[in-house]
Amino acid sequence: MSLHPRPIEPVPQETVRVARAAFPKGNLYLTIRDELGTIYSDEQFADLYPNVGQPAEAAWRLALITVFQFLEGLSDRQAAEAVRSRIDWKYALGLELTDPGFDASVLGEFRARLVAHEASERLLTALLEQCKARGWLKAGGKQRTDSTHVLAAIRTLNRLELVGETLRAALESISVVDPQWLQSWVPDDWFARYSRRIEEGRLPKHEAERQAYAEQIGADGARLLTRVYEPQAPAFLRALPAVQEVRLTWIHQFLHEEGRVRLRSKEDLPPCTLRHDSPYDPQAHYSTKRTLNWIGYKVHLTETCDQEQPHLLIEVQTTPAPMTDGEQTDRIHAALADKQLLPAEHLVDSGYVEAEGLVSSQQTYGIHLLGPVRPDPSWQAQAEEGYAAADFQIDWQGQQARCPQGHHSVLWQERADHLGHATVTIGFAKPTCAACAVRARCTHSAGQPRQLTIRAHVAYDALQARRREQVTPAFQQAYALRAGVEGTISQAVRAFGVRQTRYLGLAKTHLQQVGSAVALDLCRLHDWLLGKPRAKTRTSHFAALAPAA
Numbered sequence: 192m193s194l195h196p197r198p199i200e201p202v203p204q205e206t207v208r209v210a211r212a213a214f215p216k217g218n219l220y221l222t223i224r225d226e227l228g229t230i231y232s233d234e235q236f237a238d239l240y241p242n243v244g245q246p247a248e249a250a251w252r253l254a255l256i257t258v259f260q261f262l263e264g265l266s267d268r269q270a271a272e273a274v275r276s277r278i279d280w281k282y283a284l285g286l287e288l289t290d291p292g293f294d295a296s297v298l299g300e301f302r303a304r305l306v307a308h309e310a311s312e313r314l315l316t317a318l319l320e321q322c323k324a325r326g327w328l329k330a331g332g333k334q335r336t337d338s339t340h341v342l343a344a345i346r347t348l349n350r351l352e353l354v355g356e357t358l359r360a361a362l363e364s365i366s367v368v369d370p371q372w373l374q375s376w377v378p379d380d381w382f383a384r385y386s387r388r389i390e391e392g393r394l395p396k397h398e399a400e401r402q403a404y405a406e407q408i409g410a411d412g413a414r415l416l417t418r419v420y421e422p423q424a425p426a427f428l429r430a431l432p433a434v435q436e437v438r439l440t441w442i443h444q445f446l447h448e449e450g451r452v453r454l455r456s457k458e459d460l461p462p463c464t465l466r467h468d469s470p471y472d473p474q475a476h477y478s479t480k481r482t483l484n485w486i487g488y489k490v491h492l493t494e495t496c497d498q499e500q501p502h503l504l505i506e507v508q509t510t511p512a513p514m515t516d517g518e519q520t521d522r523i524h525a526a527l528a529d530k531q532l533l534p535a536e537h538l539v540d541s542g543y544v545e546a547e548g549l550v551s552s553q554q555t556y557g558i559h560l561l562g563p564v565r566p567d568p569s570w571q572a573q574a575e576e577g578y579a580a581a582d583f584q585i586d587w588q589g590q591q592a593r594c595p596q597g598h599h600s601v602l603w604q605e606r607a608d609h610l611g612h613a614t615v616t617i618g619f620a621k622p623t624c625a626a627c628a629v630r631a632r633c634t635h636s637a638g639q640p641r642q643l644t645i646r647a648h649v650a651y652d653a654l655q656a657r658r659r660e661q662v663t664p665a666f667q668q669a670y671a672l673r674a675g676v677e678g679t680i681s682q683a684v685r686a687f688g689v690r691q692t693r694y695l696g697l698a699k700t701h702l703q704q705v706g707s708a709v710a711l712d713l714c715r716l717h718d719w720l721l722g723k724p725r726a727k728t729r730t731s732h733f734a735a736l737a738p739a740a
Contacts, residue, residue, distance in 0.1 A: 194240035194247050196233035202285045210282040219717045220259075220279040226720055229285070231255060231317050239304040248293055252284050253301040254314060259283075260298070261703065262710035264688055271295040302702060311702040312507075314709050319505055319530060327716070328505070332497040334534040335676040336523060336543065338516055339684065341509070341700060342691045343475035343487035346390065348468070350444065350454070351405055355389035357440045357470040358412045364433035369425055376418060381411065402454065409445045409452035412437055436470045443467065464513045472695040478512035488512055488697060490689055490704045491519050493527070494679050496538070496672055501719040504679070504708040505532055509701035516542030524556045534558060538673035541565055546650035547612055549657060561670060563661040564654060571633070578633045580643050581655055583617075587648045592617045594641070596627060605647070613647035683711055 202210075202224065214221055223230075229251050236250035259280065260270045273280050275292035305311050322328040348356060362385050365373045384407075395401045416438055419428050428434060443466050446453050460466060463477040468486045475487050493506035506526050508519055520543045527533050536559045537552070544562040552560040571577030584593045590603040602618030624630060624640035634641045645651050660666050683689045687707040692700040718725075 193242060193244040194233060194237055194250055196237055197249070199229055199232065199251065200285060202282055203287050206278070206281050206286065206288055209288060210278050213278050218279055219714065220283040222717050222720060223713055224283045224285075227318075227321055227716070229255065230321060231314075235313055235317060236304075236310070239308050239310060248297050248301075250301070253298065254317075255284060256280075256298060257302065258314060258706055258709045258713070261687060261706040262713065267295040267298045270298060302699070306698045306702055309698070311698070311705045314702075315505075315507065315705050315712075316530065318709055318712060319503075319532070322501075322503060322712075322716075327501055327719075328495065328503060328532070329500075330532050331535045332495060332500070333536045333538065333672065334493055334505070334527075335496050335538040335673050336491060336493040336506075337540065337673075337676040337680055338489050338491040338519075338542075339680050339690060340478070340480070340483065340485045340512065341488040341490050341689065341704070342485055343469065343472050344692050344695055345469040345472050345475060345486065347486060348390065351394055351401060351408075352389050353468065353470075354405065354408050354412070354440060354444055354454075355385070357437055358408060358415065359385040359389060360470040361415065361431070361433040361437045364431050365428060368431065369428060372425060372428070384408075384411070405454040406452060409441065409454060412441050412445075413447075413452050416441065433470065436467065436473060439473075440467055440470070462513075464511070474511065474697045475695075476512050485512065487692065488700050489514065491516070491523065492676070492679060492683060492708065493523055494676060495534075496675055501715055502675070502679070502725070503712045503715060504683075505530065507701070507705050507708045509697060509704050511697065516540075517545045517548065519543070520545070520548045520560070521551060521555075524552060524558060528556060536561055538562060538670065538676075540673065544657070546646045546654035549653040550649050562673070563670070564657045566658070570635075574632075576632050578629075578641075580645050581658070583643060585617075585645070585651070592643065594619065594633070596629060598623050598627070602642075613650070615645055615647060615651075617643040617645070679711075683707060686714075687711055 210221060217225075231251035231254040233250045236254065239250070240247060256270055256274060259265070259273070260267075263273075265273065271292055271294065274284065274286070275290075278288070280286075281288060281290065305313070319328060362373070362377075362381070395404050416434075418424060419434055441452075443461050444455055446455055446459075466476070467473045468477050469475055477484070477486050478489070479485075489510050489512050491506075491508040491510070492504055493508075494502050494504045496502055506523055508523060508526070510519065516539075520539070524533065524537075533556055535557075539560065539562040541563045544560060544564050546564070549560055549564075552558040566572065567579050567581065569577075569579055572579035572581070578595050582595050586592065592600040592603075594600075598619060600617045601620045602616065604616040604618075606614055606616065608614050619640045619642070621638075621640045624634065625638075627633065646654055661670075687710055689704055689707050693703055694700055
């Protein structure tokens with residue numbers, strides 16, 4: 192398919208007449224076309240197509256339809272039917288009433304082009320450019336960010352189901368590309384074990400039987416890999432994703448001991464960032480947050496929150512589930528800088544705020560990162576009379592610390608922690624600590640002196656300053672604005688389904704999240720243009736009966 196950009200014609204007169212008659216008060220799609228035009232153009236997607244081939248559908252229409260899909264939660268078939276049958280869609284797309292539409296597969300092909308060229312962000316960027324041109328969006332204001340979990344489009348499997356289904360999926364894949372090679376050596380009993388999905392059968396219940404069953408699957412998988420990697424085996428079999436998935440899963444889940452393939456103990460499993468939890472979506476990982484456990488991804492949504500402007504989602508980051516919020520802070524700021532939409536103040540929760548982030552946000556991007564840092568977790572800080580790190584006076588130039596009792600340190604060692612953050616380890620003399628009258632307030636060690644491990648100079652000062660600041664009424668009042676992003680997350684989840692991905696893989700999931708963000712922005716712009724006030728948090732009928740304080 193090739194794309195030849197053409198001028199965008201106005202909405203046909205008959206379509207206008209019928210749409211105005213059908214919607215005398217207007218609706219969202221009519222408002223979008225009237226106020227924002229087509230939003231997209233063919234030129235924005237021209238590089239996704241080759242220069243030769245059969246002419247493709249207008250890319251700007253496919254982009255709009257993709258957003259409309261996420262706005263209403265439609266499948267490809269339902270969206271194609273809406274293009275054929277709905278007057279408001281024909282108006283927004285500039286189509287004649289008699290236009291027959293197109294086959295639903297065209298939408299899947301367009302999404303595949305967006306994913307293959309890493310062009311999903313263009314759906315959001317084009318809308319933001321329109322908003323900036325109209326003065327609805329500008330840099331230097333206030334923004335807020337929060338994240339939520341995204342469930343993968345897979346079935347949750349236990350370990351037995353995982354290894355069995357991974358092997359079955361590989362056999363199924365090989366059966367498609369080279370059935371003769373597989374049939375030439377596969378044992379007869381494999382057909383009974385792997386001819387249908389593993390979860391459809393009955394797994395052993397007793398521990399010994401389950402262990403034996405796991406070892407049987409492990410031995411079968413090892414035999415398959417041995418056959419695939421034999422010199423006489425077709426080389427293309429080794430490149431099959433399903434075969435590579437068996438190889439990696441067997442490394443994660445099994446051990447070769449004394450000539451046998453044994454299932455690893457739970458304690459010997461690799462971390463969830465490496466371990467695969469489904470053969471069909473290897474990028475979906477297990478994660479946990481407080482009492483919540485899930486397999487999938489995480490999405491970070493950043494919105495503007497200036498009172499006099501519409502609140503719009505301007506940045507979407509989709510990450511593997513185990514990735515922490517703090518790892519995304521700098522990435523979000525870099526993305527906002529590329530869009531020329533850096534805020535003056537960025538409100539986030541404590542997960543996004545680290546000592547180094549406070550410094551880099553201000554020094555690199557000129558952003559005041561407003562959010563609480565985690566309290567000092569040491570027992571000294573938690574105890575009412577303990578001596579925490581904040582109670583020590585640090586002489587950074589002299590590379591020495593003085594304890595609350597006036598004693599000076601004898602050790603100063605600079606290093607990097609496991610995350611790469613610069614730290615300083617400070618130690619005091621053993622005889623001095625042993626003779627100290629308030630030793631119990633400083634350390635529980637029977638024989639060792641007190642040691643401190645703190646951040647490097649600038650980061651440490653920023654951390655301590657924020658801990659002092661965040662307990663003040665002024666900070667609490669300024670930080671209260673962040674709470675509004677919870678409502679945005681709720682709207683994105685309830686109205687646009689961002690907490691459940693439709694697709695397999697991180698890139699396709701990100702496309703869904705970006706499309707949903709554009710859909711949410713269009714709904715908010717529609718309300719803004721109509722002068723509809725922002726909804727406040729609802730109060731239940733019973734709560735409204737409570738006496739005033």
